[in-house]
Amino acid sequence: MEKNNWQQPLLKRTDQDTESHPAMIDIPKFSTVDLRTVVPLLTDMLVLYSALTPYRSFELHNLFGQLLLQLQNGMRKSSPHARSYILGEKVASYLANHLEQPFDSGEMERELHYHFDYLARCLKQYSGMSPLQYRHHLQIERAKRLLKHSELSLIKIGEQCGFQDNNYFTRLFKRQSSYTPGEYRKQYQVFHVDSS
Incomplete structure (x- = not known):
């Protein structure tokens, strides 16, 4: 039996995204399907399709996405992996x-x-x-959000992201983003609080 590759690479996100990222879904040829959830979706899709309007078209796309997720979930549950x-x-x-x-x-x-x-x-x-690579990725992503959207000190941001050693935080941040935390804040900070 062929092994499915369910690897979920993390997508690069920014606060400037204006459209959804491309997505992949595995559609099985044969799989266990829960008819109690799939049949009502198909019925609702047929009702919408019988009198299709621009608004109903959006609803139809939404239901189709739910159907694909149900099929994929059925495949995952019935898979040896x-x-x-x-x-x-x-x-x-x-x-x-x-x-x-x-x-x-x-x-x-x-x-x-x-x-x-x-x-x-x-x-x-x-x-x-x-696990360590994934943790580092999450820590740096959290640090980026805090640098952009808060006035916390760099040391406090490092601590909130799980770094007890500020030098290690700075080195890892620079390795993953090509900026030091201070440079990143200057470049991308969304707002500045005026203390006067």
């Missing part, structure tokens, strides 16, 4: 929710109830990154 995909999502969520604490593989194992090596493989399949 479903557990690794779900665990990849759980590891990604765990890392996002624990950015301020020091990275602790043992704590991750205890909370998610799997060996760290297996969790790391699942995250790699899901995102293309190791």
Whole structure:
């Protein structure tokens, strides 16, 4: 059986995005389908299509997107690789929710109830990154948001992103963005608070 590649590469986002990013969806030839959710969607789509207007066209696109998601979810649930995909999502969520604490593989194992090596493989399949790479990506993205939208000091921003060592924060930030945090703030800060 062919192994599905469910890797979810993180998309580059900015606060200047005006249109959605291209997306991919796997449509199975054969899969378990929950008719209780799919049949009402198909019925609603037929009703909209019978008297199509520009407004109803938008609703039809929305329902079609829901149908595709239902088909994809059915494929994931019935796949032998479903557990690794779900665990990849759980590891990604765990890392996002624990950015301020020091990275602790043992704590991750205890909370998610799997060996760290297996969790790391699942995250790699899901995102293309190791847990530390994924954590660093999340930390730098949070730092960018804080640099753009707050007046917090660079040290406070580093701490809120889980960096106890400000020099390490600066080096990692520059490696991933080609700016130091201070340079990034000067370049991209959205507003300035006047203290006078």
